[in-house]
Amino acid sequence: MKVVFIINPAAGNGNALKKWRRFEQTIPFPFEAVVTEKKGHATSVAKELRVSTEKVLLVGFGGDGTLREIIAGAAGAEHLVVGAVPAGSGNDFCRGFSAFSDAESIVRFLKSPGYIKKDLGQFSEEARAYFVSSSGIGFDAEISVLVNRSPVKKWLNQFRAGKIVYVLYVIKTLMNFERFQLTVENGNNRQVFDNVWFATVSNQPYFGGGMKISPHSKADDGLVELTVVHNLSRLKLLFVFGTVFTGTHTRFKEVAQMSRPEFRLTANKAVFRHIDGDSAGTMPINQTVTYAVSKQYWQSVNIEQKEED
Numbered sequence: 001m002k003v004v005f006i007i008n009p010a011a012g013n014g015n016a017l018k019k020w021r022r023f024e025q026t027i028p029f030p031f032e033a034v035v036t037e038k039k040g041h042a043t044s045v046a047k048e049l050r051v052s053t054e055k056v057l058l059v060g061f062g063g064d065g066t067l068r069e070i071i072a073g074a075a076g077a078e079h080l081v082v083g084a085v086p087a088g089s090g091n092d093f094c095r096g097f098s099a100f101s102d103a104e105s106i107v108r109f110l111k112s113p114g115y116i117k118k119d120l121g122q123f124s125e126e127a128r129a130y131f132v133s134s135s136g137i138g139f140d141a142e143i144s145v146l147v148n149r150s151p152v153k154k155w156l157n158q159f160r161a162g163k164i165v166y167v168l169y170v171i172k173t174l175m176n177f178e179r180f181q182l183t184v185e186n187g188n189n190r191q192v193f194d195n196v197w198f199a200t201v202s203n204q205p206y207f208g209g210g211m212k213i214s215p216h217s218k219a220d221d222g223l224v225e226l227t228v229v230h231n232l233s234r235l236k237l238l239f240v241f242g243t244v245f246t247g248t249h250t251r252f253k254e255v256a257q258m259s260r261p262e263f264r265l266t267a268n269k270a271v272f273r274h275i276d277g278d279s280a281g282t283m284p285i286n287q288t289v290t291y292a293v294s295k296q297y298w299q300s301v302n303i304e305q306k307e308e309d
């Protein structure tokens with residue numbers, strides 16, 4: 001089996017390339033490696049491999065955005081299998097799907113490879129967009145936009161103090177965020193949620209770097225789960241946010257969760273959106289966006305003993 005590593009040098013706050021340079025010294029099998037040059041490059045690399053006549057293991061060396069781009073290019077091709085080495089900031093992909101911890105674990109996989117088909121989330125606006133772990137709108141997406149725009153983030157990252165910026169923007173957004181109205185439709189059902197802080201559509205349980213937002217999500221059941229957090233005071237939101245790490249937030253009446261093959265969502269404000277934790281513009285005002293899932297559409301490595309970062 002051919003092995004191609006796709007390395008995103010921008011992942012992990014710019015530390016992924018350094019990590020790769022150390023990692024590549026430990027690889028005892030033949031491989032190819034592509035260091036991405038820009039956003040979208042990983043998708044092009046995976047797409048080019050669709051014409052390959054041999055089985056290819058694509059190993060994403062980055063974070064959730066890198067893996068999404070690879071899977072968007074590889075989905076539907078039976079001979080392309082995707083695995084990951086965690087080198088991003090949040091690495092929720094590696095929590096929800098199989099991941100290699102070191103070169104030795106790839107050697108073990110290559111000796112006896114196992115594959116498993118997984119679902120791919122999608123939503124359609126002007127064009128179709130894919131998500132592997134989750135896509136959401138509101139409070140959390142606004143924080144990630146502000147953090148990424150922050151001029152001091154890069155500077156603080158040098159001292160591994162980037163989390164300070166995150167905490168500051170959580171507080172700032174908590175004070176200023178304007179809650180919105182969200183209409184959720186599926187089949188003939190229509191539900192209107194007022195004072196919404198955020199809504200997330202999930203394909204697997206984790207988002208935001210280890211928060212178990214959707215504890216019951218499974219990435220091979222042909223369903224996506226919607227979580228809507230609404231009607232909370234600013235103070236209680238902080239409290240509920242804290243419980244998301246353990247997945248116990250679902251017991252609050254202000255946290256609505258539902259599971260369906262498809263949701264149609266309409267927001268009454270231009271709220272910020274994320275796709276797998278990457279900023280992705282805003283949700284169009286009063287325009288219905290359909291979230292769905294392509295069942296078992298891409299092939300993941302199946303590592304029996306799931307290895308942690």
Ligand SMILES: Nc1ncnc2c1ncn2[C@@H]1O[C@H](COP(=O)(O)OP(=O)(O)OP(=O)(O)O)[C@@H](O)[C@H]1O
Pocket residue numbers: 008009010011012013036037038039040041062063064065066067069087088089090091092276277278
């Ligand atoms: N050479 C590059 N320069 C700048 N950005 C790039 C490059 N290659 C890829 N990207 C973009 O970097 C973005 C962030 O990558 P990724 O999500 O993998 O890392 P991360 O944000 O550190 O990790 P995580 O999402 O797990 O927190 C991706 O959306 C991808 O499009």
